[in-house]
Amino acid sequence: MDETYDPARIERDAQQYWEANNSFHATEDPDREKFYCLSMFPYPSGNLHMGHVRNYTIGDVIARYQRMLGKNVMQPMGWDAFGLPAENAAIERHAAPAPWTYQNIAHMRDQFKRLGFAFDWTREIATCRSEYYRWEQWLFTRLHKKGLVYRKTAVVNWDPVDQTVLANEQVIDGKGWRSGAVVEHREIPQWFLRITDYADELLDGLKQLELAWPDAVRAMQRNWIGRSEGVEIVFRDIDAGSDLKVYTTRADTLMGATYAAVAAEHPIAAEAAKTNQALAEFITQCKHGGMAEAELATMEKKGMPTGTHVRHPLTDEPLPVWVANYVLMGYGEGAVMAVPAHDERDFEFAHHHRLPIRQVLENTAVLTSELRKQHPRSAFETCYFDETEWQDWYASKSPDEVQVVNSGRYSGMTPQQAVDAIAGDLAAKGLGSKRVHYRLRDWGVSRQRYWGCPIPMILCETCGPVPVPEQDLPVILPEEVVLEGPGSPLATLPAFYQATCPGCGADARRETDTFDTFFESSWYYARFTCPDQDQAMLDERAHYWLPVDQYIGGIEHAILHLLYARFFHRLMRDEGLVQGDEPFARLLTQGMVLKDGAKMSKSKGNTVDTQDMLDRYGADTVRLFVMSDAPPDQTIEWMDTGVEGAHRFLKRLWRQLFTHLAKGDAGAVDHAALTRDQKTFRRLLHETIAKVTDDFGRRMTMNTALAAIRELLNAAQRFEDERRQGQAVMRETLEAVVLMLTPVVPHFAHAAWIALGHEHPVIDAQWPVVDESALVREEIELVVQVNGKLRGRIAIAADADREAIEAAALSDAAVERFLEQKPVRKIIIVPGKLVNLVV
RNA sequence: GCCGAUGUGGUGGAAUUGGUAGACACGCUGUCUUGAGGGGGCAGUGGCGCAAGCCGUGCCGGUUCGACUCCGGCCAUCGGCACCA
Numbered sequence A: 001m002d003e004t005y006d007p008a009r010i011e012r013d014a015q016q017y018w019e020a021n022n023s024f025h026a027t028e029d030p031d032r033e034k035f036y037c038l039s040m041f042p043y044p045s046g047n048l049h050m051g052h053v054r055n056y057t058i059g060d061v062i063a064r065y066q067r068m069l070g071k072n073v074m075q076p077m078g079w080d081a082f083g084l085p086a087e088n089a090a091i092e093r094h095a096a097p098a099p100w101t102y103q104n105i106a107h108m109r110d111q112f113k114r115l116g117f118a119f120d121w122t123r124e125i126a127t128c129r130s131e132y133y134r135w136e137q138w139l140f141t142r143l144h145k146k147g148l149v150y151r152k153t154a155v156v157n158w159d160p161v162d163q164t165v166l167a168n169e170q171v172i173d174g175k176g177w178r179s180g181a182v183v184e185h186r187e188i189p190q191w192f193l194r195i196t197d198y199a200d201e202l203l204d205g206l207k208q209l210e211l212a213w214p215d216a217v218r219a220m221q222r223n224w225i226g227r228s229e230g231v232e233i234v235f236r237d238i239d240a241g242s243d244l245k246v247y248t249t250r251a252d253t254l255m256g257a258t259y260a261a262v263a264a265e266h267p268i269a270a271e272a273a274k275t276n277q278a279l280a281e282f283i284t285q286c287k288h289g290g291m292a293e294a295e296l297a298t299m300e301k302k303g304m305p306t307g308t309h310v311r312h313p314l315t316d317e318p319l320p321v322w323v324a325n326y327v328l329m330g331y332g333e334g335a336v337m338a339v340p341a342h343d344e345r346d347f348e349f350a351h352h353h354r355l356p357i358r359q360v361l362e363n364t365a366v367l368t369s370e371l372r373k374q375h376p377r378s379a380f381e382t383c384y385f386d387e388t389e390w391q392d393w394y395a396s397k398s399p400d401e402v403q404v405v406n407s408g409r410y411s412g413m414t415p416q417q418a419v420d421a422i423a424g425d426l427a428a429k430g431l432g433s434k435r436v437h438y439r440l441r442d443w444g445v446s447r448q449r450y451w452g453c454p455i456p457m458i459l460c461e462t463c464g465p466v467p468v469p470e471q472d473l474p475v476i477l478p479e480e481v482v483l484e485g486p487g488s489p490l491a492t493l494p495a496f497y498q499a500t501c502p503g504c505g506a507d508a509r510r511e512t513d514t515f516d517t518f519f520e521s522s523w524y525y526a527r528f529t530c531p532d533q534d535q536a537m538l539d540e541r542a543h544y545w546l547p548v549d550q551y552i553g554g555i556e557h558a559i560l561h562l563l564y565a566r567f568f569h570r571l572m573r574d575e576g577l578v579q580g581d582e583p584f585a586r587l588l589t590q591g592m593v594l595k596d597g598a599k600m601s602k603s604k605g606n607t608v609d610t611q612d613m614l615d616r617y618g619a620d621t622v623r624l625f626v627m628s629d630a631p632p633d634q635t636i637e638w639m640d641t642g643v644e645g646a647h648r649f650l651k652r653l654w655r656q657l658f659t660h661l662a663k664g665d666a667g668a669v670d671h672a673a674l675t676r677d678q679k680t681f682r683r684l685l686h687e688t689i690a691k692v693t694d695d696f697g698r699r700m701t702m703n704t705a706l707a708a709i710r711e712l713l714n715a716a717q718r719f720e721d722e723r724r725q726g727q728a729v730m731r732e733t734l735e736a737v738v739l740m741l742t743p744v745v746p747h748f749a750h751a752a753w754i755a756l757g758h759e760h761p762v763i764d765a766q767w768p769v770v771d772e773s774a775l776v777r778e779e780i781e782l783v784v785q786v787n788g789k790l791r792g793r794i795a796i797a798a799d800a801d802r803e804a805i806e807a808a809a810l811s812d813a814a815v816e817r818f819l820e821q822k823p824v825r826k827i828i829i830v831p832g833k834l835v836n837l838v839v
Numbered sequence B: 001g002c003c004g005a006u007g008u009g010g011u012g013g014a015a016u017u018g019g020u021a022g023a024c025a026c027g028c029u030g031u032c033u034u035g036a037g038g039g040g041g042c043a044g045u046g047g048c049g050c051a052a053g054c055c056g057u058g059c060c061g062g063u064u065c066g067a068c069u070c071c072g073g074c075c076a077u078c079g080g081c082a083c084c085a
Helices: A007-020 A050-068 A084-093 A097-114 A130-146 A195-208 A215-225 A251-256 A267-273 A277-288 A293-298 A344-353 A369-374 A387-395 A415-429 A541-545 A560-574 A610-617 A619-628 A640-662 A676-699 A702-718 A724-741 A746-755 A802-811 A813-819
Strands: A034-039 A072-074 A149-159 A164-166 A184-193 A228-237 A244-248 A259-262 A303-311 A318-324 A335-338 A432-437 A457-460 A464-467 A498-500 A507-510 A550-554 A587-590 A593-595 A779-786 A789-797 A826-830 A834-838
Touching: A007 A097, A007 A619, A007 A746, A034 A050, A034 A541, A050 A072, A050 A550, A050 A587, A050 A593, A050 A610, A050 A619, A050 A676, A084 A097, A097 A610, A130 A149, A130 A464, A130 A560, A164 A184, A195 A215, A195 A560, A215 A560, A215 A587, A228 A251, A228 A415, A244 A251, A244 A259, A244 A335, A251 A415, A259 A303, A259 A344, A267 A277, A267 A303, A267 A318, A277 A303, A277 A318, A318 A344, A335 A344, A415 A432, A610 A619, A610 A640, A619 A640, A619 A702, A619 A746, A640 A702, A640 A724, A640 A746, A676 A702, A676 A724, A702 A724, A724 A746, A779 A802, A779 A813, A789 A802, A789 A813, A802 A813, A802 A826, A802 A834
Parallel strands: A034 A072, A034 A550, A259 A318, A550 A587, A779 A834
Antiparallel strands: A149 A164, A149 A184, A228 A244, A228 A303, A228 A432, A259 A335, A303 A318, A457 A464, A457 A507, A498 A507, A779 A789, A826 A834
């Protein structure tokens, strides 16, 4: 063993050994417990940044730990290779995206290897290869047959910079998630997947992920799916237009409806606008107004009457229909019944346009004291409500006993009773029924981009859209193209778009749109189980490996990727390709890596160059630092001094090992011959093994595991015992420390294990086992409290009975001073921990 | 507005089931080693106090022998959703 720690050489040697021995190649073995550990695969942008390093280190630590427990561990890696940056880079260089992507993959693969991750590279996948994407094309055509795919012209989110359609999930604050450009609304024919058919199942499935997935992620998905139970109500037309359908979750307030409002895009609005110039202008204005969603929410409530009326379904009273900018076409029926007394938005609108306000619930009127300040009393004088009602309204204080009022036969009911009664009455009249609504929309998967998987459809003038037949798959994306500007070159490439209709044989046009790249990342985890299968999407190996036992990735994928993958898993399940409902049994969302309090980014100039760190300190130091600082799911601050500290620790440990080994061979521990001090130290060792095991396995708090190891080593440095048994215990300790550090600093451990004289590599070693007998104490220390405050400590036999403990506590000199002869009222003993004397 | 987190020394954080608050590190101070730089060793490091001791986990209250931990009510920060009827 060298005297000084030389990470460059140590790491090269270890990596060469792993490579030469295929150490991480996993094969199915039904006799062993499997463990599929997966970190979210990266987009091959060109370089690994510190966020990547942290993500993959966490995954690698878990994978290596599980392997040491004896499990059959599979940890694959691949590339989410389609996507816009490749196109943008290609436009800049007047070259094709494919070679740029393959170069980046090669470079990043080298960086991964340099970091020593235990990936099974024989399973490597790049989603831009037809061997991969052909199977999603195949699945798409199967889904088309089942009616789970459809094409429709829809108002879409159009990103004017990236020249493509975005899914709702990809629009953030009215801007494109990647380009940041303000999104426009356009009408374009597009392909959709019926994710809404699975809305209930995706929602219910979240329950079984409790404890296994972070609360935050489950809550975000729940909100995104946005299930609501309500009633669909028909308001009959009076003025020879058409009936108005609305959706409401508050049917109990139906008797308080004083007008109806429709979205600007609603057919009734369009019809009325034909004969109303002012209304037509208002509608145009609404459609082109500031489209940022955040602005919409705070925008002034504007509206105009359509001049038409509908009939209240229970009272037949005529209600005016307004066009209002606060009604969304995309939710429910694009129309609402307005109950100004019990809905803030309706109230604001009614107040502004002097529409009637009618209270029908006691104690829950929206007019809180806060709103009352904003709307002085005079504002209501034109409204339908009298002095008494108004006073009752304001006087009501307790919101827990709500009942329906001013509502005929429904008065006196609770809101829930009223919902049921009103829904029943409406159903009897054929004017309404209970209905469940979702916020979730069907997934639009068409992208007008080149660097993606071609959508395997042919558009025929007579037959309509026809799927490409199975024997003609895959539809291969031509890789040798030159991109001159935004927009897809496929649409101007006859060799690609010219096709024959599989139905009638006529000339037809191939679909030139490509899939949203979330399509590829929705099922890659399954393909990793059998990446070489060229006859089917998946085979029986998927049944062995799935589900993924531990998935690790960024919280930014809480909704998009993780929801799509859960959806795809069910689609594949229903095709008989996989078993089980959920793809990822356990999820860990790792926190960001910050520098100077902000997320690292090139624009802020606060990035840390991964390559530079690896060259200066080595992979083990970087890995150790990112695992030491905080629990994996918390954000960490990159500190140069912290990295120095991690490096110093490894150097010190190396020296400790060297010094110990220089003393020569240490024999085995002879338990009977241990002195009291040796036993005490050895107990600390086994307590540490127990804690580290729990931290790595159950708690996943590697930071506290590493702290415990450091504590043990600090104690080991103080434990200077040159006797034979002292050296034996020291040897046992250092071996256990090396084993426990193996998942985090595998190269260091590899070299240290050889130096400790082992023939077999540490990668195949077993995780250290706690020697229960070492944990036994003859004497323990108890804390003595007086009235809950720490006053002293007593040493006492571990098996001492209650009386002995009480006597010892009462007679302790430090404690006695605080008793001051006052009578002890009560003595509480927490076994093994403390004694509390209450005076 | 709704949902989900989080709040502890100068800093990152620890305290797992209600039982010794501040583990482990970073930084800082003193000191030793070295020709110097660097590196390393040792000691100290929540606040106030000479000390005994007192105070101390965002704020206010409660439960308890005992509260960072549980309950009620606030405040602040971060993240997500947001005119969802």
